[in-house]
Amino acid sequence: MLQNTVSTRRNIGGTEFPILAAALPVVANDPVGDTYWHIRLKAATTHLSSRPGQFFQLRCPRSEAGDPFLRRPMSVYAVDTNVGEIAFLYKVTGIGTTGLSTLVPGDTLDVLGPLGVGFDINPEWDHVLVVARGVGLATMGPLARALHHNGVALTAICSYRTPEATIGLEPFELHGSVHTVYDTDGTSDIASVDSLIREEHARRSFSFAYTCGSKRIVSLLQDLSSQLGFGGEVALEQRMACGLGMCHSCVIDLRRGDTVESVRVCTRGPVFSLGDIVAPEETLSWYRSCDESAI
Ligand SMILES: Cc1cc2nc3c(=O)[nH]c(=O)nc-3n(C[C@H](O)[C@H](O)[C@H](O)COP(=O)(O)OP(=O)(O)OC[C@H]3O[C@@H](n4cnc5c(N)ncnc54)[C@H](O)[C@@H]3O)c2cc1C
Ligand code: FES
CATH class of the missing domain: 2.40.30.10 (Translation factors)
Incomplete structure (x- = not known):
């Protein structure tokens, strides 16, 4: 080596x-x-x-x-x-x-x-939510294992285009309870995912939520986290060049109180607090131009 x-x-x-x-x-x-x-x-x-x-x-x-x-x-x-x-x-x-x-x-x-900077895990949390889509599940696999290791219960919502495209479920099935949702039967619609999260939260409340870079899921979780009272984090899949903080090709805008601050995803992320993510209409960065249709 x-x-x-x-x-x-x-x-x-x-x-x-x-x-x-x-x-x-x-x-x-x-x-x-x-x-x-x-x-x-x-x-x-x-x-x-x-x-x-x-x-x-x-x-x-x-x-x-x-x-x-x-x-x-x-x-x-x-x-x-x-x-x-x-x-x-x-x-x-x-x-x-x-x-x-x-x-x-x-x-x-x-x-x-x-x-980069990874996910926060608090062993005192009782129950957390993971919402992931497609290959974003790759990012969440180690998180499922770490949550289990820390004694935190996990409910995962794994979203795919079709049942045939299902991948990366194993860590969630081993370490938590899993809902699979699909574009083909409409269960991955944002309204359906919203209802599912509310039902699960009513059954056993979430202390925290994690997701990866779909802006529709991020927007949904931002709304639900303020309505239902849990914090959260998102892992962004920003395009990168150096990955080391030198080239500034990965800059996005983040909310800092009343202002917006530009940061490099490779060194300050790729994991960010849900509340810091700026709504697409407020930013000129990648987050505005990514695929609207996929959650
Ligand atoms: C922090 C981070 C973690 C990632 N983890 C994974 C992972 O676990 N598994 C995985 O399959 N992919 C992951 N990605 C995305 C992966 O980096 C890209 O798919 C890869 O760079 C594409 O390279 P390519 O040369 O094959 O494609 P390219 O020829 O460079 O691009 C092909 C297509 O992929 C899109 N693409 C390229 N880079 C990205 C990117 N960073 N994010 C989203 N779309 C992109 C392009 O827009 C284009 O449509 C991650 C990205 C980041 C930033
Ligand atoms: S990828 Fe070069 S600064 Fe982030």
């Missing part, structure tokens, strides 16, 4: 942690359904210390699709300290992820991380 420590930083909570660039051996890289892949890598100790919500910058190999110049950001899907492995669950969408899907056991993948 080729290793090379590139930096040591302080995170938002004041804890110092190392970032390691290393070429990690591929243990397995298998398709999951039509468009998703699951890759497992033999990892260094530094990588095994990554927290739920943090991400790595992957130097995806060249393939017939092209040669990706920049690293690609990817959330950690699983960490197995017993066997010393980290895993990523990824959707093949372009040059980088196509190259990633060509790796086979025995190859190496150059990774840089762990990066």
